[in-house]
Amino acid sequence: MFSTNKQTVIFNNKPRIIGNFSIGGPLESKGPIKDYLHYKLEDDTLNESSFEKAERKLLEHIIFGAIDNANLQLDDIDALLGGDLLNQIISSSFAARKFGITFIGLYSACATMAESLALGACLVDRQVFKKVCCATASHFSSAERQYRFPLELGNQRPPTSQWTVTGGGASILSHEGKGPMITSATFGKVVDFGIKDVNNMGACMAPAAMDTITTHLQGTNSKVEDYDLIATGDLGKLGSEILVDLLERKGIKLGQNYSDCGNLIYNKREKVFMGGSGSGCSATVFNSYILHKLRNGDFKKVLLVATGALLSTTTTQQGDSIPGIAHAVCIEGGE
């Protein structure tokens, strides 16, 4: 394992993704990725008394599901890496309470899935740990409660707003075994282009995605055409268009192989406006659709660039602009 530019890491031992699991909420289970989900929720409360508890339970199911999918027992997992959107990452840490294994709590807002994969790959590549579980989830109703308004408030959403995904996913990384390989990763910088509109997350995060993609391509000496899919996390329709523009100005042309998880997850534009968002967005799409296609050979090389807006309601109310971050992970199909 070595770094080429203080951000990009190339993995010599190529950690494998030997198991994965994804759960989608009721709305996500009707979207274009429905056939790739491992489990579809019919009831987004999961029989819990609050949405925070539901999100926690969702994460527990995802982690158990991924361990099971890899044909392993809980004891085989050395560490759990994960995070979520709620304050003090309560969903992940409270879910980890149930497992009794090493827990490394992470937060990069909606970029947490890629962050956990990149960090997990570093740990496994160096054989600090033999097997780690990377898990992230989000819940529409708990996110609305924390960031926006009560669910039953009769307000209108602006056209640039996005829809927090109810769902999540987990991947099991291992130093040996069969499955897609993580070959390189780029940890992002915090980038802020001065956008203050909380209802326009795509515009806040697009510069961070641009920065990370440029750095990753330079650091790995690769071109856009080398990838079968370059998928950003949750830029949404508007954010993706901005990213295409920004990269074009830098001389990088994204083609047909570019997509955004926030655009892939829903098909009803009227209700979700610019598309999906939330830490569960890239986690769900990656652990269902993308890994499936990597396994069956449709994709040979994929760059997942999960994007996060690092705001809180306090910073917004105090008039701060919204910083963004993007972490990239390159996954290649393999036996």
Add this chain to the structure above:
Amino acid sequence: MDSEKRNQNYNTYVEAKVPKTKFWQALLKAFVVGGLICCVGQLFYDLYAYWFPTLSEAQLGSAMLSTIIAITAILTGLGIFDWIGAFAGAGSVIPITGFANSIVSPSMEFKKEGIIFGICVKMFSIAGPVIVCGVVGSVLAGLIYLII
């Protein structure tokens, strides 16, 4: 290029790219739904006047407003009012319905945090500023009235 200039350019670029709210469509929806809510209010007002001829105009007004507030609270509880609000925008916010909804919805949402710290504390989290503005406004109006 310094970062301030870069940010300024980026904000201008984003502003031009953002899809605009459909002004006339929003206006029409708000007008129709807001008008309908007012018609329902008038219906109750006339009904109460017919049923209870002894009530004064002020009493009839209060009875009608209470009815509309109760209906909104029930519709909010049933999860119907947020649809109306999302469709009509200001059409459902401006009448007393918007105020009732903004008190009932956080009360429901924060019930899990208990009666005191949940319902009582959060109840006015959205409607609170309206009440403060109302009180401050009436004090100012009173002062002006006193001086004149």
